[in-house]
Amino acid sequence: MDTVEGLFDVSDEHKRDLLEALQVLSALQGDSPSLDELLVAARINCISKIEVYFLQDPSQLRQPLNLRNEAAAVSLLLGHYGSRRSRSSGDPAQAALLAALAEYSRKLWPELASGDVAVSSGSGSGSGSGLDGSSSSGQPEQQAAQLPRGQAAPPGSPGADFEAWAREQGVAAAISLASFGSLRGCAASRDVAPGEPLLSIPADVLIYEDSVKGTDLGRMLHAIPDLTIDNLLVLFTMIDRHDEDSRWARYWHSLPDKYYTGISFPQPLVDSLAGTAAHLELARAQQHLQDQYAATRPLFDMLLTAYPQFLKPEWFDYDCYLWAAELWYSYAFEVEFPAETPKGAAAAAAGPKSGASAASRGKGTKGKGSGSKAKRSGSKASSLAAGTAVAGVSGSSSSGGGSSSSKPVMVPFACHINHSPWPHCVRYGRLNPKTRTLDYPAFRPCQAGQQVFISYGPVPNLKLLCYYGFVVPHNPHDLVPLQLEPPEGPLKQQQLAAMEALGLGLEHSLQDGPLSKQLLACLRLIVATSAELQLVVKHKVDPLAGAIAPENEDQALRTLEAALVELLAPLELLPLLLEEDLPAEAGAVEGAEARQADVSAAGGSSGGGNDGETAPAQEQAEGALEQLHLQGAAAAASGSMSQEAAAGQHQEGGSMEAKPQQQQQQQQQDQCNENGFDADWHMSRRFCKIYLQGQHHILQRSLQECRRLLRP
Incomplete structure (x- = not known):
């Protein structure tokens, strides 16, 4: 059987500790790890920081931890062993493992409940039984057939024209734009099996720092002193969307005229969230964007003065700036690029149709900057990464070795796929160094016409509301942030030092589940006496493992109880x-x-x-x-x-x-x-x-x- 060396990230000390605690590290170094052992290792490899934060015991990873983590784990294994299918055709053990993995993937998701549910039985091995031991043969296909089918973009529409453009650019797609009621998304254009690509997008179709610099407009903007990458991408978008000769013109035309993310919420709507983390985040994000616009306004004026025949003042008002910023916040992906990028790749991104933008076509001159630089406020909205979707990529066998860089990228076509905690694709965040494509492989089946979903990661509703404009009902990854602070007094510095020694911070989270061990440990230290702190410093007690003392535990929990009651009281009064x-x-x-x-x-x-x-x-x-x-x-x-009915504006033959x-x-x-x-x-x-x-x-x-x- 092929080695799994390089498949899992064992350089991370915490992940390596988990592998050793569950006694699977030695199995991975052997010749024939079982599917159960591979799944445990994959879950550890794909575990996120917040999932580690809430992990109660390593043994939880012997079963599916949650839907997102299991999706990433299965997808990682499918990608690794699926890519070796042709090379291992003569290896019966390898073929059997791949067949068992495909069967597990097919049966996994119809068996899992909605929400953050852990499955209590084993992984199965292709025996024909479901995760609970019951037969599930044929059910996934029958169940999928009951789902609503999307309506394709009508001929001649911007969506249909965009799809035609994508095909011309070499995008290989097993999906198409579709409407599901009033919501646009993507539907499978054919039956897709686990491991098959939903999308494969050439690197030169992507819109990011390097490809932007490969255009005449991008080179001109890049020459402006002190222009940040964030502002470069936003400013390029504001101008290029109006250039009919742009390579991406037909992509720009497929986008909505307005976004409704939290960044553009009207003030009364923001005020309706008073006292919550969302209210604070929205106030900071909106103010930050307004400050960014004010700081960049002199640059807009300079460009309008330099290129009055190509640029229009209405392209640079705040609504246009807001549109471009929201586009990057809500539609961009964080993509990892191989360390070595072939020379000329950025220039190739311009393509035969990109030419010069309206701002610089035929001029041959480079704009001079005003010297202004957009300042970062320090809020979460200070970077385009605040809203970009990040897929799990660590440990992918496609890395090709060496270091890599991660960049915000606009991905035509993929940006139209909706998010779900129950996705079809989770691992899409790394450019394939061999094919120079960004691939979106499915890890579970999807029938033709069924809506396809991707995962933006374990994203709480706070981030979804602020930077995407929607939330997920019963979101299994939803959180309530909780900020702790030791009381002023002679023990405060000792308490903080003890926390630092244990790797604990003061920023914590609550979930729809057990309390975090880190949160409880911090509370124990915050209420600890001098004698109790000495026990911790001398490693005689471990607040992460349990109570320091009965009195300390009681006081820690009562402190938390009072804090929770204090948080609930004003929330329950919100109109x-x-x-x-x-x-x-x-x-x-x-x-x-x-x-x-x-x-x-x-x-x-x-x-x-x-x-x-x-x-x-x-x-x-x-x-x-x-x-x-x-x-x-x-x-x-x-x-x-109602107004029409009151005015008597009824249709012939009956009322509204x-x-x-x-x-x-x-x-x-x-x-x-x-x-x-x-x-x-x-x-x-x-x-x-x-x-x-x-x-x-x-x-x-x-x-x-x-x-x-x-x-x-």
């Missing part, structure tokens, strides 16, 4: 959280909650369809966000519909209420743009409420957990 949903919205939420309850009661699936078959829980959850968009569109349209359902749904969808948002912010307001509900739920769950530990 947005208290207000009742509109009927259409309530139906969506109740439906999602009912499905969630069914999933929990059924241990992973709820009834669906007329034939008695059970629908996979994560596929139902995938539809929850889509249904929220539809119901939000109904809420957005309800005001205008008597309209055929299809016609009414079309009117509702017309209120929304292709991303499912409406100009009156009804959908955004709904997402804000879901965010608040999630924060409230996590705080309540943490309070219950705290009190359970206080009174066992």
